[in-house]
Amino acid sequence: MASNVSELTTYKAYLQGEWKKSSSDETIAIQSPYLRKAIGYVQAVTQDEVDEAIKAAHKAQKSWAELSLSERGAYLDKWADELVNNSEDIATAIMQEVGKGFKDAKKEVVRTADLIRYTVQEALHMHGESLRGEGFPGGDQKKIGIVERAPLGVVLAISPFNYPVNLAASKVAPALMAGNGVIFKPATQGSISGIKMIQALDKTGLPKGVLSLTTGRGSVIGDYLVEHKGIDMISFTGGSGTGRHLSKQTAMIPLVLELGGKDPALVAEDADMDVAVKSIMNGAFSYSGQRCTAIKRVLVNEKVADELVDRLKSEIEKLTVGSPEEDSTIVPLIDDKSADFVQSLIDDALNKKATLVTGNKRQDNLIYPTLLDHVTEDMDVAWIEPFGPVLPIIRVKSDEEAIELANRSEFGLQASVFSQDIDRALDVARQVEAGTVQINGRTERGPDHFPFLGVKASGMGVQGIHHSILSMSRERVTVLNLK
Numbered sequence: 001m002a003s004n005v006s007e008l009t010t011y012k013a014y015l016q017g018e019w020k021k022s023s024s025d026e027t028i029a030i031q032s033p034y035l036r037k038a039i040g041y042v043q044a045v046t047q048d049e050v051d052e053a054i055k056a057a058h059k060a061q062k063s064w065a066e067l068s069l070s071e072r073g074a075y076l077d078k079w080a081d082e083l084v085n086n087s088e089d090i091a092t093a094i095m096q097e098v099g100k101g102f103k104d105a106k107k108e109v110v111r112t113a114d115l116i117r118y119t120v121q122e123a124l125h126m127h128g129e130s131l132r133g134e135g136f137p138g139g140d141q142k143k144i145g146i147v148e149r150a151p152l153g154v155v156l157a158i159s160p161f162n163y164p165v166n167l168a169a170s171k172v173a174p175a176l177m178a179g180n181g182v183i184f185k186p187a188t189q190g191s192i193s194g195i196k197m198i199q200a201l202d203k204t205g206l207p208k209g210v211l212s213l214t215t216g217r218g219s220v221i222g223d224y225l226v227e228h229k230g231i232d233m234i235s236f237t238g239g240s241g242t243g244r245h246l247s248k249q250t251a252m253i254p255l256v257l258e259l260g261g262k263d264p265a266l267v268a269e270d271a272d273m274d275v276a277v278k279s280i281m282n283g284a285f286s287y288s289g290q291r292c293t294a295i296k297r298v299l300v301n302e303k304v305a306d307e308l309v310d311r312l313k314s315e316i317e318k319l320t321v322g323s324p325e326e327d328s329t330i331v332p333l334i335d336d337k338s339a340d341f342v343q344s345l346i347d348d349a350l351n352k353k354a355t356l357v358t359g360n361k362r363q364d365n366l367i368y369p370t371l372l373d374h375v376t377e378d379m380d381v382a383w384i385e386p387f388g389p390v391l392p393i394i395r396v397k398s399d400e401e402a403i404e405l406a407n408r409s410e411f412g413l414q415a416s417v418f419s420q421d422i423d424r425a426l427d428v429a430r431q432v433e434a435g436t437v438q439i440n441g442r443t444e445r446g447p448d449h450f451p452f453l454g455v456k457a458s459g460m461g462v463q464g465i466h467h468s469i470l471s472m473s474r475e476r477v478t479v480l481n482l483k
């Protein structure tokens with residue numbers, strides 16, 4: 001914690017529609033992963049301020065929910081416009097704060113505006129239903145059920161560092177369209193981008209109190225927020241450890257968790273190698289592998305393993321490594337601790353006799369892309385999510401062995417299956433335990449209107465625009481009993 005800092009911007013928290021300094025008089029320094037210095041400070045919001053924000057959100061939510069969908073949508077459409085108008089500035093914040101390449105950071109902002117606009121349209125086009133009592137034995141025509149959707153109250157949105165704008169808006173937008181108040185807790189490393197995103201929302205004239213942004217360490221205000229009686233639903237994206245902790249802290253409120261992954265690429269001997277190589281490269285190494293949906297292990301049939309490894313090696317050695325300001329694919333990891341962790345997985349595998357094909361070079365938190373072959377089940381890198389640019393190759397003899405290894409993981413976010421025989425690919429895909437299986441393509445969340453979910457330790461509940469609106473609202477059933 002730091003205080004009385006003058007040179008860098010100290011960002012205020014957005015509480016009850018006002019930009020305020022916290023009464024804690026404490027700020028948190030945000031370190032840039034590649035500039036390796038502080039780039040700004042955010043408020044360490046207190047528990048009393050959290051109480052006030054939640055109280056105000058409940059009050060404001062009532063009149064917010066009384067606005068028509070189109071009226072709510074008009075605020076969100078303006079928000080999307082503001083994001084696009086300020087995309088250079090917001091993308092610069094994302095780049096500096098989480099070390100994402102500038103072009104990708106800008107794409108994140110534009111994707112977010114598209115997501116918000118689609119969320120408005122989706123909400124406008126969602127319909128309730130009516131049911132006739134006579135449809136059930138003993139029922140009659142005079143009983144008519146009207147099923148509408150009602151907001152839940154106040155939604156707590158907690159986002160991770162790696163998509164500080166997009167993964168935050170993918171919670172905030174559906175929550176608002178469903179008529180809820182929102183408390184938004186950004187990842188600490190990601191707070192400045194989150195603040196800039198909310199500055200854009202504030203410019204739309206959003207009614208005061210509907211949304212508050214509470215910056216502060218998850219370890220300090222996280223549990224307090226999660227256990228707060230005023231929170232009616234939590235949408236969380238982050239690590240599986242944090243998600244598991246949250247699920248123990250909450251009681252009797254809906255919870256959507258999007259967590260970590262160890263997405264496998266299953267490569268059959270009849271795969272189109274051009275497609276497999278391109279998809280694996282893109283899936284494993286973009287943003288240095290800091291994507292929940294990154295390909296994090298390759299299960300390749302031994303008949304084509306040498307060819308795949310040679311081709312991956314040559315592509316990896318062409319990857320640009322360096323600064324996000326130059327749009328390098330491989331950029332410094334979010335912090336030194338994360339780089340130490342990735343290094344420990346590489347070291348463990350090499351100590352246990354994995355073959356180093358390329359990589360294993362490091363400068364501070366910049367880990368060069370690393371390909372490990374002949375990875376075996378006793379190595380941590382076969383099972384643990386690195387969130388960094390290291391790719392283990394596990395050679396298998398059959399589809400059955402690949403499926404067995406894929407499913408033995410505690411995770412089940414996504415998987416990719418590569419085969420030119422569509423019947424075979426579909427058969428394998430259906431046996432893999434994952435929220436989504438991509439056939440002949442890289443693992444990825446988008447397009448954002450597709451359902452997005454993880455099974456096992458990768459999550460609970462479903463995101464994706466339509467499902468997020470559903471998860472942030474409930475059925476309201478009114479029954480007409482006619483004379």
Ligand SMILES: NC(=O)C1=CN([C@@H]2O[C@H](COP(=O)(O)OP(=O)(O)OC[C@H]3O[C@@H](n4cnc5c(N)ncnc54)[C@H](OP(=O)(O)O)[C@@H]3O)[C@@H](O)[C@H]2O)C=CC1
Pocket residue numbers: 158159160161162185186187188189216217218219221222223226237238239240242243245246258259260261291292293385387413454458459
């Ligand atoms: N399935 C998916 O959709 C995605 C999953 N992820 C996963 O997220 C991880 C990386 O993101 P990362 O930000 O490091 O994840 P973390 O789990 O460390 O943090 C996620 C969020 O939770 C907050 N938090 C931490 N402790 C608590 C607590 N006790 N109560 C409430 N909130 C808390 C963090 O705040 P603070 O920063 O202040 O600690 C942050 O806002 C990876 O495992 C990745 O796979 C990432 C993106 C998408």
Ligand SMILES: O=C(O)[C@H](O)COP(=O)(O)O
Pocket residue numbers: 162163167290291292293294443444445446
């Ligand atoms: O945070 C993540 O990693 C995302 O949810 C994955 O999004 P992407 O597949 O669009 O990168």
